[in-house]
Amino acid sequence: MTFAFRLTSSDRSPTAPRTAIVTTARGEIVTPAFMPVGTLATVKALSTDEVASVRAQILLVNAYHLYLRPGHELVAQMGGVHRFMDWPGPILSDSGGFQVFSLARLGKVDDAGVRFRSHIDGSEHFYTPELAMEVQRSLGVDIAMPLDHVLPGESAIEPARDAAERTLRWYERCRVAAGDLTTFAIVQGGVHPELRRWHARELASLDAPGYSIGGLSVGESKEAMWSMTAAVTAELPVDRPRYLMGVGSPEDLVTAVGTGVDMFDCVLPTRLGRNGSVFTDAGRANVRNARYRTDPGPIDPQCDCMMCSRFSMAYVHHLFRNEELLGYRLASIHNIRYLIRLTERMRASITAGTFADFRDEFLATYRSADDATRTEQKAKWLKQSGFEPDAVR
């Protein structure tokens, strides 16, 4: 197992913003880092050349999705997921914990594992901590996640405690099954600060190579998400990476880095991009807006992405008005580059000792969009999946 984490900033308090270097067999990742999401072994609409061109250092793929399609054995036969999608750099996989409890249907969970029906063809599957690790080993990823039990954001404390305890028991089984595959622990606990702190301490005592913060951005308020994140990082060892799963938006990244988070992933930049919504420091803009029809400039003169450096907004507007695929590509590239550039700017300000100013200025200027639709959708998935709190046992 080639895996190391080295802090490169000096403030060692557990919730301080920090810079670091994560070392994997396939390369280093400087943090804070945003990981583009390639759920099905492709970052939607982008080639891996483009993913490299926006200076992504590591990608994310999803074990649940690849288990169902095309199957992890097939990916292994094709030489592993790096070869399959032709990305030579580091890859992190999510175990599919979130998906088996949200996208999948008719599930039953007990300590043995989760019985669910595929969201694609209704076929029945039994997913266990051991299977989650086997899938990720077959993919050949550089960093794996253990199977975790995810609940909707507003779940009451009793089911949330059950789920967190199960996640803890499952992590111990995942570590055994992982062999030499680097496997982070995932902190759960809903929106209950004491539960979150307890879970973080329990997992911290197991000396995992890294810590993920799961079960957030799934229907709770932004304030709850931010305070849970800070409550967890306060309990985690300083010398391990912290990864806030499924987050997020520019304001989420800036706020979470401010409380000691190192890594992020989210489908938001590509999903918004395909919808014509692009990040700027002032907030999101929609390229379909009539004001861009005759705009000869880029949306962001500071941005070095393909969209901003080579095309007028008039051209991007024209592509979207005509549903041309190149438009979806350009906006996705811009949004990922925006988030990665944001991590680069935060890194520079941490190094310069000016992060607090950067954050305050950024949050004062950035007009936060209402992401309620997205987090409510995630919450709805979790509730509709058949895994009601009563069924948790």
Add this chain to the structure above:
Amino acid sequence: MTFAFRLTSSDRSPTAPRTAIVTTARGEIVTPAFMPVGTLATVKALSTDEVASVRAQILLVNAYHLYLRPGHELVAQMGGVHRFMDWPGPILSDSGGFQVFSLARLGKVDDAGVRFRSHIDGSEHFYTPELAMEVQRSLGVDIAMPLDHVLPGESAIEPARDAAERTLRWYERCRVAAGDLTTFAIVQGGVHPELRRWHARELASLDAPGYSIGGLSVGESKEAMWSMTAAVTAELPVDRPRYLMGVGSPEDLVTAVGTGVDMFDCVLPTRLGRNGSVFTDAGRANVRNARYRTDPGPIDPQCDCMMCSRFSMAYVHHLFRNEELLGYRLASIHNIRYLIRLTERMRASITAGTFADFRDEFLATYRSADDATRTEQKAKWLKQSGFEPDAVR
């Protein structure tokens, strides 16, 4: 006007296969050449980097479409179509003749021009030879087409003669309006060999910088298309480029080069690509076919495109099964590269004096697909547009 055409092969009979160099202000084009189609100033699903990577030498855009969306004045304001789409090489535009007689509705044609309703919003427009040239001058293309009168492939000789005569009268007006913009002449005449020959001779006497063969692949049989093409090239000056418009498929390219055609364009490679159908020397294959699910190799080991050189068919199959945009890109890239590589192979065989062998072998091996759907669709458009032969006057 920077435009030149230099034959580089020795057989000067008018229907002999040949190689040549077309010189424009934005670069040279060696022929035979296939031009990818970027109707709306984007080759569907591809970036211009990818268009360059498949070694396209020249692109095609469409004056009718850009006149309606986003408007040729806007493209001019943005610095012209090269800057707009960021393609520094040569661009040829179609005048929109085919589109005003097919996509548009409720039209009336007389010698003054064509009154039509937009296929997008029903707005009424009057398109004239002069307006077609003004649009193309605003775009700033390197090679323009005159407005021509296009009929369905099986039109009777009387309306076909009327249309050819009008196309001839319009060409003289287009030349005046073109100023120093290089403007080819377009040979019409339906499936009537005498009419085709007469039209070609009339246009040849006008000493155009190049000759397009229009009104084919619009509902007539392949045999009719091939024999019309040969009838026309026999009458055209040897020292001018010949461009077979809207064609085509691999077998069409090989057959037409065999009768002295130099240039081609067609939406087929990108349209088929988005549908998962890819060219091989044995015919078309559909990447969705179950046989590719576990195929570790490329579809064509000889092909140097991004799809064939970097990915397994298993991966491409996986992308299409999941409707991932990258799949559409890869298959489009492969198909365009296939046609361009086919022109490169023909060029090499002409230079080596072995073209006849190449053609016979190719046509014996290539399993021709039934393109009836496509040409019937074009014919249907032409018939439904409201431009019935009776209305031609």
